[in-house]
Amino acid sequence: MIPLLTKPYEASTAIAPFRIVAFSDAASGAKVAQATLATQPLVGTTGKVPTAAGEMADITRVGIGGVQLGGTVIAGDRLTSDANGCAIKATIAGQHIIGTAEAPGVAGDIIDYLRAGGVHSGN
Incomplete structure (x- = not known):
């Protein structure tokens, strides 16, 4: 981090x-x-x-932070929040994103992410 x-x-x-x-x-x-x-x-x-x-x-x-995952992600996935404040892959247009995953992981893992907030376009 x-x-x-x-x-x-x-x-x-x-x-x-x-x-x-x-x-x-x-x-x-x-x-x-x-x-x-x-x-x-x-x-x-x-x-x-x-x-x-x-x-x-x-x-x-700003920068690279750590976040606990609530599901499976791969490096480069845009991340949003689940109901517990854990990061999951953003998949639906309109979801707010916290940034992008810097590493792959599964639920419970703590990974680095690059902070880059925004709204997911659905792509």
């Missing part, structure tokens, strides 16, 4: 290590929670330390 920019955000709920997060208070942009939908804007990923509600979580915003 080579995060170039991490930013602290307050966790509104407990967040597990290496999980994708989304804004839980989009009006202020100050709090995050584990992502639960592929269609919500994704902020970044947590590191190896779990975060309790009310604590500050360091979120990888």
